[in-house]
Amino acid sequence: xxxxxxxxxxxxxxxxxxxxxxxxxxxxxxxxxxxxxxxxxxxxxxxxxxxxxxxxxxxxxxxxxxxxxxxxxxxxxxx
Amino acid sequence: xxxxxxxxxxxxxxxxxxxxxxxxxxxxxxxxxxxxxxxxxxxxxxxxxxxxxxxxxxxxxxxxxxxxxxxxxxxxxxxxxxxxxxxxxxxxxxxxxxxxxxxxxxxxxxxxxxxxxxxxxxxxxxxxxxxxxxxxxxxxxxxxxxxxxxxxxxxxxxxxxxxxxxxxxxxxxxxxxxxxxxxxxxxxxxxxxxxxxxxxxxxxxxxxxxxxxxxxxxxxxxxxxx
Numbered sequence: 069x070x071x072x073x074x075x076x077x078x079x080x081x082x083x084x085x086x087x088x089x090x091x092x093x094x095x096x097x098x099x100x101x102x103x104x105x106x107x108x109x110x111x112x113x114x115x116x117x118x119x120x121x122x123x124x125x126x127x128x129x130x131x132x133x134x135x136x137x138x139x140x141x142x143x144x145x146x147x
Numbered sequence: 148x149x150x151x152x153x154x155x156x157x158x159x160x161x162x163x164x165x166x167x168x169x170x171x172x173x174x175x176x177x178x179x180x181x182x183x184x185x186x187x188x189x190x191x192x193x194x195x196x197x198x199x200x201x202x203x204x205x206x207x208x209x210x211x212x213x214x215x216x217x218x219x220x221x222x223x224x225x226x227x228x229x230x231x232x233x234x235x236x237x238x239x240x241x242x243x244x245x246x247x248x249x250x251x252x253x254x255x256x257x258x259x260x261x262x263x264x265x266x267x268x269x270x271x272x273x274x275x276x277x278x279x280x281x282x283x284x285x286x287x288x289x290x291x292x293x294x295x296x297x298x299x300x301x302x303x304x305x306x307x308x309x310x311x312x313x314x315x316x317x318x319x320x321x322x323x324x325x326x327x328x329x330x331x332x333x334x335x336x337x338x339x340x341x342x343x344x345x346x347x348x349x350x351x352x353x354x355x356x357x358x359x360x361x362x363x364x365x366x367x368x369x370x371x372x373x
Contacts, residue, residue: 117272118198121264125280130362133287137369 073113080106091146093139097132104128193335193344194269202274203347203354207329210350211314213276214357218311221361228368242292250292257285265355269344275351279358286363290370303364310357317346317353 083102090096104127111120184201192200202210241247264271265278317329324332329350336343 118196118274118277121273121277122280125277125284126362129284130280130287130366133291133366134369 069113073110076106076110076113080110093144093146094136097135097139100135101128101132104131189338192331192347193338194347195339195344196269196271196274198272199269199274199347199351200344203268203350204331207318207350210354211318211329214311214314214354217358217361218307221307221365224365224368242294247292250288254285254289257288258282261285261355261359265351266341266348268351268355269347270339270341275354276358278351278355279360280362282355282359283362283366286359287366287370290367294370300364300367303360303367306356306360307364310353310360313353314350314357317349321346 080103083099083106086099087096087103090099104123108120108123108128111117111123184197184205188197188200188205189195192204194200194204261278261280261282263278264273264281265275268274268278319328321330321332322328324330326332329346331345331347333345335345342348
């Protein structure tokens, strides 16, 4: 079990670094949503299904949609 | 230079976090109140889901505060982004046939799942906030498939206000029955059945509708002004 958790945490770290490195903001957003999704998996494995549900619905779903709208209203590429 | 400073700062803050967190044994509870909830929660509140008994029964007042914060956010978004005129000569193109058909088929099931989550908040994982967020993501799908078409903003405001009122009214009824604000004045019922745990299901239905309408309204405001 601890191996799966370690893999999830490593993937989360990779996605988090990718979020800050990518110049294309839409790609960065996808990575950001991946962090949330992996976090919700991790919450589920740590016996916190309530938090996992909230994280999946709000972190991966609604927040990403709001950021996508914001990016579309401004610029897609970071300068 | 700035990047180096930022990196140093991140390293220092991270090291500080690690130093503090290393002293806390993971998954061990040293707080008496948590143990008390774990031992007595099901008996005292009748809710099989202990998280719900804490969120709605023991800490119901905090939840009212959270719901108020969400309400303020929704009002602020509505104030900053008023329903303005659409830019002239710019017709919104519809989404593709696949997105439209898919969202038409999926929307009822997503709303059903959200309603299931908040109706069974006292029995299974989840509750008002999670169910509301699921319902709002269903509406997000509708907004994606038919951009620029406001879906029932008045209905959202009405549902939001009425469910907020219902939450506070249940709390005040507790005072009337002499068990304190947001106290439980209904019979606890048979454990693990849908109609049990006193006022918890009522409050969670109100929270679920309120959160769903609020988040859907916020997303709708943003998408409409795109």
